[in-house]
Every structure is written in C-alpha cells, then in structure tokens.
Amino acid sequence: xxxxxxxxxxxxxxxxxxxxxxxxxxxxxxxxxxxxxxxxxxxxxxxxxxxxxxxxxxxxxxxxxxxxxxxxxxxxxxxxxxxxxxxxxxxxxxxxxxxxxxxxxxxxxxxxxxxxxxxxxxxxxxxxxxxxxxxxxxxxxxxxxxxxxxxxxxxxxxxxxxxxxxxxxxxxxxxxxxxxxxxxxxxxxxxxxxxxxxxxxxxxxxxxxxxxxxxxxxxxxxxxxxxxxxxxxxxxxxxxxxxxxxxxxxxxxxxxxxxxxxxxxxxxxxxxxxxxxxxxxxxxxxxxxxxxxxxxxxxxxxxxxxxxxxxxxxxxxxxxxxxxxxxxxxxxxxxxxxxxxxxxxxxxxxxxxxxxxxxxxxxxxxxxxxxxxxxxxxxxxxxxxxxxxxxxxxxxxxxxxxxxxxxxxxxxxxxxxxxxxxxxxxxxxxxxxxxxxxxxxxxxxxxxxx
Amino acid sequence: xxxxxxxxxxxxxxxxxxxxxxxxxxxxxxxxxxxxxxxxxxxxxxxxxxxxxxxxxxxxxxxxxxxxxxxxxxxxxxxxxxxxxxxxxxxxxxxxxxxxxxxxxxxxxxxxxxxxxxxxxxxxxxxxxxxxxxxxxxxxxxxxxxxxxxxxxxxxxxxxxxxxxxxxxxxxxxxxxxxxxxxxxxxxxxxxxxxxxxxxxxxxxxxxxxxxxxxxxxxxxxxxxxxxxxxxxxxxxxxxxxxxxxxxxxxxxxxxxxxxxxxxxxxxxxxxxxxxxxxxxxxxxxxxxxxxxxxxxxxxxxxxxxxxxxxxxxxxxxxxxxxxxxxxxxxxxxxxxxxxxxxxxxxxxxxxxxxxxxxxxxxxxxxxxxxxxxxxxxxxxxxxxxxxxxxxxxxxxxxxxxxxxxxxxxxxxxxxxxxxxxxxxxxxxxxxxxxxxxxxxxxxxxxxxxxxxxxxxxxxxxxxxxxxxxxxxxx
Numbered sequence: 002x003x004x005x006x007x008x009x010x011x012x013x014x015x016x017x018x019x020x021x022x023x024x025x026x027x028x029x030x031x032x033x034x035x036x037x038x039x040x041x042x043x044x045x046x047x048x049x050x051x052x053x054x055x056x057x058x059x060x061x062x063x064x065x066x067x068x069x070x071x072x073x074x075x076x077x078x079x080x081x082x083x084x085x086x087x088x089x090x091x092x093x094x095x096x097x098x099x100x101x102x103x104x105x106x107x108x109x110x111x112x113x114x115x116x117x118x119x120x121x122x123x124x125x126x127x128x129x130x131x132x133x134x135x136x137x138x139x140x141x142x143x144x145x146x147x148x149x150x151x152x153x154x155x156x157x158x159x160x161x162x163x164x165x166x167x168x169x170x171x172x173x174x175x176x177x178x179x180x181x182x183x184x185x186x187x188x189x190x191x192x193x194x195x196x197x198x199x200x201x202x203x204x205x206x207x208x209x210x211x212x213x214x215x216x217x218x219x220x221x222x223x224x225x226x227x228x229x230x231x232x233x234x235x236x237x238x239x240x241x242x243x244x245x246x247x248x249x250x251x252x253x254x255x256x257x258x259x260x261x262x263x264x265x266x267x268x269x270x271x272x273x274x275x276x277x278x279x280x281x282x283x284x285x286x287x288x289x290x291x292x293x294x295x296x297x298x299x300x301x302x303x304x305x306x307x308x309x310x311x312x313x314x315x316x317x318x319x320x321x322x323x324x325x326x327x328x329x330x331x332x333x334x335x336x337x338x339x340x341x342x343x344x345x346x347x348x349x350x351x352x353x354x355x356x357x358x359x360x361x362x363x364x365x366x367x368x369x370x371x372x373x374x375x376x377x378x379x380x381x382x383x384x385x386x387x388x389x390x391x392x393x394x395x396x397x398x399x400x401x402x403x404x405x406x407x408x409x410x411x412x413x414x415x416x417x418x419x420x421x422x423x424x425x426x427x428x429x430x431x432x433x434x435x436x437x438x439x440x441x442x443x444x445x446x447x448x449x450x451x
Numbered sequence: 452x453x454x455x456x457x458x459x460x461x462x463x464x465x466x467x468x469x470x471x472x473x474x475x476x477x478x479x480x481x482x483x484x485x486x487x488x489x490x491x492x493x494x495x496x497x498x499x500x501x502x503x504x505x506x507x508x509x510x511x512x513x514x515x516x517x518x519x520x521x522x523x524x525x526x527x528x529x530x531x532x533x534x535x536x537x538x539x540x541x542x543x544x545x546x547x548x549x550x551x552x553x554x555x556x557x558x559x560x561x562x563x564x565x566x567x568x569x570x571x572x573x574x575x576x577x578x579x580x581x582x583x584x585x586x587x588x589x590x591x592x593x594x595x596x597x598x599x600x601x602x603x604x605x606x607x608x609x610x611x612x613x614x615x616x617x618x619x620x621x622x623x624x625x626x627x628x629x630x631x632x633x634x635x636x637x638x639x640x641x642x643x644x645x646x647x648x649x650x651x652x653x654x655x656x657x658x659x660x661x662x663x664x665x666x667x668x669x670x671x672x673x674x675x676x677x678x679x680x681x682x683x684x685x686x687x688x689x690x691x692x693x694x695x696x697x698x699x700x701x702x703x704x705x706x707x708x709x710x711x712x713x714x715x716x717x718x719x720x721x722x723x724x725x726x727x728x729x730x731x732x733x734x735x736x737x738x739x740x741x742x743x744x745x746x747x748x749x750x751x752x753x754x755x756x757x758x759x760x761x762x763x764x765x766x767x768x769x770x771x772x773x774x775x776x777x778x779x780x781x782x783x784x785x786x787x788x789x790x791x792x793x794x795x796x797x798x799x800x801x802x803x804x805x806x807x808x809x810x811x812x813x814x815x816x817x818x819x820x821x822x823x824x825x826x827x828x829x830x831x832x833x834x835x836x837x838x839x840x841x842x843x844x845x846x847x848x849x850x851x852x853x854x855x856x857x858x859x860x861x862x863x864x865x866x867x868x869x870x871x872x873x874x875x876x877x878x879x880x881x882x883x884x885x886x887x888x889x890x891x892x893x894x895x896x897x898x899x900x901x902x903x904x905x906x907x908x909x910x911x912x913x914x915x916x917x918x919x920x921x922x923x924x925x926x
Contacts, residue, residue, distance in 0.1 A: 051517075053521075070498075072501035090500075091498040095496070381842075385638075
C-alpha cells in the first residue's frame with residue numbers, strides 16, 4: 002500500500018473512532034480521492050483543458066436502527082469532526098429500520114487489473130495529439146463532415162478507501178481513459194449528426210482514428226434519410242441502441258425497486274421474462290470492465306450476477322440493506338456516485354451476453370426491416386410498466402441488404418413483449434462505458450411511418 | 452461570511468496563474484453546505500448533510516480555456532493549481548490588473564432565517580406536513596407519496612485579472628412533493644415544487660401542507676380524466692403552468708454560446724421580429740427571492756434584468772465574459788456554474804414571457820374550443836431547432852369558452868420559435884415554476900414564468916405513453 006492510501010486509511014479510521022465515541026453503534030467512513038483530465042479539441046486547437054483534483058469523506062452511522070449520513074470535502078480534523086457530529090444529529094429523526102446494517106469484513110476480494118500506470122504516464126501533449134488525430138480522422142473520412150462539435154479525450158483515477166467499525170479496512174486504486182467525438186455532416190439542406198465513443202482501462206488500447214471514422218460513418222450514412230410507410234417488419238438494433246433498451250431494465254432489476262413495488266420484474270423469479278436467446282448479467286469484477294472494482298461502495302466484494310438466463314429471471318441486484326430485507330446476500334451492488342451519497346443499489350458492468358451469429362447473417366435473413374441506429378425519447382419510457390414509445394432512425398433492410406437511410410419512424414409497446422420477440426443475438430458485444438450489448442434482432446413488429 | 456482565503460493570497464495565485472500569458476484569469480472559491488431530507492412511504496428515509504469546499508482557476512487565452520480545480524485551499528494547494536493552468540497559456544505575461552476592488556451589486560437580497568439556525572426537527576416537520584396533507588386528500592387512492600426538502604448555503608469569493616473582487620452568499624430552500632394515485636388499472640402521478648432564494652422563511656409564504664395537497668390532488672383528479680383528443684387545435688397555456696416552454700424551447704437558443712456556435716435558430720436575428728408583437732421575453736435574476744435569482748453571477752458580474760425579446764423583436768442574448776468578448780460587448784451577468792468544479796457558461800436565471808393586459812378568464816372565453824394546459828410535465832427539446840414535445844400533466848378541454856372536462860395523456864408537439872409567432876393573446880397574470888436546469892453537464896437553479904397565453908394551434912397528441920417522469924431531455 003502506498004503512503005497516500007495509508008494516509009487515507011488513517012483518516013478514515015480516525016473518523017470511525019470519533020463517530021463511535023460520539024455515540025454511533027456502528028460507523029463507516031468512505032473516502033475517495035480523484036483526479037481527472039479533460040481535453041476538448043476543435044479545429045486542431047485545444048478549446049478547453051480541464052484538470053481536476055478532489056477528495057472527500059462520506060460518513061454513515063447507525064444508532065438504534067437509525068442511519069445518519071453526512072459528507073465533507075474537508076479532510077482536516079475540524080472538517081471530520083463536523084461531519085461525524087452532523088451524521089449523528091441526522092440519524093435522530095430518521096425512521097427506525099431493523100435492516101439497516103453495515104457489512105462485516107472477511108470477504109475474499111478478487112485481484113483486478115484496474116490501474117494502468119500508462120494513463121498517468123502519457124504526457125498531456127500526447128493526449129492532445131490523440132484528440133487531434135481523432136478529429137482529423139473524422140474530417141478526412143468524407144468531405145461532407147462539416148462541423149466537429151467536440152473531440153474529447155478524458156481520463157481519471159480514483160483512490161477509494163472504506164473503513165468500518167466492524168473492522169473492515171479496504172482500499173483500491175483505479176484508472177480509466179476514453180475518447181468521445183460528436184460531429185455533424187451536411188449535404189445541401191440536410192444535416193445529420195453522428196458520434197462515437199470508447200472508454201477503456203488501458204491507455205494503449207485507445208483507437209482514436211477508429212472512433213473518428215465511426216462517428217463520421219454514423220452521420221454520413223444518414224444523409225438523405227426520409228420516412229418510409231408504416232410497416233410490419235423486423236427491427237435490428239445496433240449495439241448502441243440495444244444498450245439503450247437494456248438500460249430500461251436496470252432500475253427494475255434492483256432489489257430496491259422490487260421491495261418498493263416499482264419493478265416490472267417483481268414476483269417473477271423463475272419466470273420466462275424474455276426470449277430464450279437473451280442472458281443479462283451484471284459483473285462488478287469483469288476483466289477490463291470500466292465499472293470493475295474489487296468491492297462496492299460499502300466494501301462488499303463485487304460479483305457476477307446472472308439476472309436473466311436464457312430468458313428466465315434468475316435474481317435481482319442488492320446492496321447490504323436491501324439484501325437484509327430480503328434475507329439474502331448482497332450482490333456487491335451498493336453503488337456510490339461520489340463521497341456525497343450513500344451506497345444505493347445500482348448496476349456495475351451490465352450487459353447482454355454475446356450470441357454466436359455474425360451481424361451480416363442476422364441481416365441477410367431479413368426480407369424487410371429496419372436496422373435501428375438512433376432512438377429518440379427513450380427516457381420517456383415508463384420504467385414501472387415497461388411501456389415505451391420512441392422515435393427511431395436507421396437504415397432500411399430490403400432482401401437482406403441495407404439499402405437507404407430512414408428517419409421519422411416510431412416503434413412502441415412494452416419492453417417485455419419486445420424482448421420476448423428477440424430472435425437473433427449477434428456475436429459483437431460492445432460496451433459503451435459500463436453497459437453493453439451485442440446486435441439484437443427483433444421479429445416483426447409495427448413500425449409507424451408515413 | 453466564512454473567510455475562505457485572504458485577498459493577498461488570491462493576488463499571488465492569480466499572478467502565478469497568469470505568469471506565462473493569458474488574456475483573462477479568474478479564481479472562484481466556494482463553500483457550500485447542503486441539507487437533503489427524503490420521505491417515502493410515510494417514513495423519513497434520509498437526512499443527509501454535507502460540506503463541499505473548493506476553488507477553480509481559469510485562464511482564457513484567445514479562444515482557449517484552461518480550467519483546474521482543487522479542494523485543497525492551502526497556499527501550496529492553490530499555487531499548485533495556478534501553476535497547472537499557467538502551462539496552458541503562452542505568449543508571455545500580459546498587462547493585468549490585480550487591484551481586487553470590491554464590486555458593488557445592483558440589487559440586494561436579505562436572508563431572514565438561515566438554514567443553519569433551523570433545527571433538523573423543524574425541517575423534518577415541514578416534510579411530514581406535506582406528506583400527511585398529501586395522504587389526507589384521498590387515503591384510499593393515494594398509494595405513494597414522496598417528499599423531498601433541500602437547502603443550500605453557498606458562499607463564494609471571486610477575483611479576476613480585471614481587478615474585480617466579489618464576495619457573495621446564496622441561500623436556497625426548496626420543497627418537492629410527488630404523489631401516485633391508483634384506481635383499478637389506472638395510475639396517475641402528481642407533482643408540486645416550491646423554492647426560492649431564501650432561507651426557512653420560504654415556508655411563511657408557501658405552506659408545506661399545500662404543496663403536498665397540490666401534488667395529491669393532481670394525481671387523484673387525473674384518475675377521472677378522459678383520454679385527450681388528438682390533432683391540431685388552439686391551446687391555452689395557463690400562467691399556473693409556468694414558463695417551462697419558453698425556458699426550454701426559446702431561452703436556450705438565446706444563450707450566446709449556442710448562438711455563436713451556430714447551434715441556435717436565433718443566430719444572426721438581433722433586431723428582427725421573431726415573435727408576435729404581444730410577446731416580450733425577459734430574463735431577470737434580480738427578481739425578489741425567486742429560485743433563479745442572484746446578486747452576482749458566478750463570474751462576479753452584478754446581475755441585471757435583460758430584455759431578450761421586446762414586442763416581438765429580438766433585442767439581446769445572454770452573455771458570460773467569454774462570449775461577450777467574442778461579440779465585442781460586455782457580459783450581462785449570465786455566466787453561471789454549478790460549482791467550483793465547472794467553468795462558467797451562459798445560463799438563464801428567471802426567464803419569463805412578460806405579462807400583458809388581457810384578463811386570463813377572457814382568454815379562455817374567447818378561445819371557444821381547444822385545450823387548456825394547467826400544468827406541464829416532462830418532455831424533449833431539440834435546442835438547435837427549437838422542436839419540442841411536452842407532456843401535459845394537467846389538461847382540460849375548452850368548450851364554448853369554458854374549461855370543461857379533464858383530459859389525460861395529452862402531449863404538445865411544436866416548435867418554440869414558431870409558437871412565439873402565433874401567440875394570439877397574453878394574459879395579465881404570471882405563474883412561476885422552479886427547477887434545476889442542466890446544460891453541459893452542469894445543473895443550476897432556475898425559475899421560469901409566463902402569463903396565460905393563447906396559441907393559435909399546436910399539435911396535440913392524444914396517446915398516453917404512461918406517467919411522465921417530469922424530466923426534460925434536451926438534445
């Protein structure tokens with residue numbers, strides 16, 4: 002353990018000791034120290050360069066079944082003292098809840114390769130050059146690429162420490178980097194946007210030129226898009242769009258949503274809830290996963306949780322609190338967005354497992370359909386009922402071939418019916434940050450158009 | 452005020468940041484204390500408080516911005532950050548003014564009951580009052596009530612290379628209630644929020660129980676509503692609906708950064724008629740204690756009222772320092788940021804369509820038939836084109852000039868700039884809503900308002916996609 006980590010452990014230890022001295026029966030200190038670099042290039046010039054460093058403490062205390070929380074970015078003794086006092090004040094008026102508890106130590110933690118020194122090792126100049134080369138690759142892909150909205154390079158690293166009064170003392174160091182490009186292509190009066198991104202744990206795995214070309218390709222192929230007539234046809238969701246639909250399921254698969262009556266999966270364990278071709282997994286220890294870490298936001302070892310296996314609902318995600326309520330073990334999904342919040346049930350690396358079929362084969366079997374590459378209004382879907390109605394755009398499939406761009410079409414229905422109709426899963430699982438999906442093919446549905 | 456860092460050190464830090472060049476440099480120091488209380492299923496689930504302290508330093512050279520932040524406010528910590536941003540500038544040290552003279556505001560606000568002086572018990576009592584009032588509206592059919600209370604005490608110090616020095620304090624308090632009513636297979640939601648630039652005195656003018664009641668009534672009332680009709684029809688948007696539409700579909704297009712990037716329909720339209728003659732759009736952060744009010748913006752520029760559209764003619768944009776310099780003008784006090792972790796960008800505060808002279812009741816009477824919108828829900832807006840879709844959270848059919856039966860599941864589809872051109876009547880009332888406006892990944896508190904307006908016609912979609920989540924997504 003380096004000196005920085007041991008300094009954080011001792012700050013956390015002191016905070017926990019202070020909280021128990023002040024009357025907490027159990028206490029937990031979470032400290033995160035983060036660094037971030039963001040470079041935005043436009044027209045070959047650096048438009049914005051942002052460097053960040055911050056750290057803070059989140060303190061959770063339990064007294065008589067009541068949990069209090071407070072946070073501070075001031076890790077000096079005075080700041081910690083105020084935070085411990087305030088956390089205890091905050092638990093006074095909280096409703097008593099017998100399931101409030103902190104995890105015990107003794108977990109076995111996986112050793113994960115989540116800190117690449119190459120990210121910090123690369124110079125700022127190299128990173129600027131990377132964003133420039135991505136922009137250049139996009140521009141030179143096609144002369145119709147008109148506006149580069151932004152060409153971004155980003156990296157970040159975090160040192161996370163958790164100490165609790167049950168004797169838990171943990172820390173890890175993680176880092177990630179990524180590129181993002183958004184652009185607009187134009188021809189005549191028509192303008193279409195495209196973007197691409199790539200986040201990874203290894204600096205030398207970044208492929209800026211590929212990302213630049215991908216963004217350009219997405220915009221260019223949509224030039225001249227027009228609506229077609231309403232039809233009953235197959236839809237093929239590219240990995241990005243399929244990942245968006247997968248995202249709709251995330252809240253419903255949490256133990257919290259089930260317990261609060263907000264999940265469309267409540268009471269359906271063991272039921273067939275999707276096509277037998279679909280398997281959905283959350284894996285907080287996934288090798289190479291952007292959201293991978295040895296433990297979650299309260300120190301529970303992360304794990305691989307099969308949520309839907311061959312279409313059958315197998316389980317839900319839990320943090321320590323919701324697991325206690327259901328009498329099960331936490332799945333290591335107590336996720337913290339920052340030191341400013343408590344660990345809530347959330348996803349880590351969440352994905353549909355890859356299938357076996359090449360995308361070309363999935364397409365070639367379709368007589369009439371739409372290859373969907375963009376969706377509008379996904380956030381208006383109702384996560385409780387699963388009802389959705391979204392605008393879609395993409396490419397027309399005719400006799401197994403992608404023929405021309407279409408936009409202004411709409412599909413709707415219920416997410417469960419939609420997923421039950423998946424009849425093909427590609428072998429091209431792709432991640433967008435922590436979420437991912439292969440290409441999915443959905444058997445005939447109504448696609449509204451002109 | 453908490454003395455974050457002394458003036459002499461600020462001078463040294465700015466001096467260090469500007470050592471290798473840069474046209475402008477500033478430092479933003481922030482001390483923020485927050486309280487959040489959440490009640491769900493009749494239980495106080497969360498009481499969370501916190502302190503976040505930090506500083507952001509910015510150097511602008513030409514069109515490039517270098518920004519760095521830290522929450523290490525020690526002398527060494529600040530000088531280290533200044534050193535980092537200084538590397539991004541080139542061309543050698545320029546002539547800068549580091550006098551740091553205190554800037555005077557054009558408006559002042561006083562806080563009567565500071566959140567730190569109010570016990571947690573009293574804050575919890577406010578939440579419980581709203582929760583109980585909501586449940587009491589219809590104990591059988593109200594299935595869920597969620598109430599959230601929040602207060603923020605933000606103290607900032609801003610100093611820059613033009614010699615300005617500003618200390619400011621913003622205290623904001625809010626209360627939000629959400630209710631879900633169920634009857635058979637029908638489920639409807641209701642939402643109400645109040646908030647202002649003030650301390651706990653907010654609850655002298657805004658009774659917590661009324662907030663809960665309003666959310667609950669809305670959810671229960673909508674259970675009995677009939678499905679909305681579809682098609683083109685005249686639409687009256689009541690003042691009570693607030694200015695969500697003007698904020699989202701027009702306001703963003705009047706922010707100078709979007710205008711300069713060519714991402715706004717209002718680019719190059721200054722001096723031109725862009726709305727009906729009856730329409731004036733005003734952005735006024737000086738309003739007394741509204742949720743989006745402020746004394747100084749986050750670049751230390753005194754806030755002021757800016758008329759964006761006057762009698763239908765586009766008169767001005769919202770500027771921060773960077774966009775103002777590009778247009779060879781002065782900032783008009785709209786450079787805002789979420790926290791020390793963000794660089795400022797042009798933002799709204801309190802945006803509104805200015806009230807006219809027509810009695811709101813007369814507007815409904817003269818509309819004869821159409822849709823009356825009493826409350827807006829969530830939606831989606833393309834800020835580049837102004838195209839929008841909004842859910843109508845509470846709507847009524849207008850028949851024979853009277854507000855008739857309630858309708859549910861209506862959506863409004865249109866184009867913001869186009870709508871302003873077909874406004875036919877403007878009421879003498881004014882209704883506000885509050886919210887957190889997101890842009891470039893930064894959320895800032897805002898309010899928006901409008902009088903009752905009659906719009907010649909909008910496309911009303913009558914197919915409900917389920918309860919609105921109240922969120923607005925911009926693309």
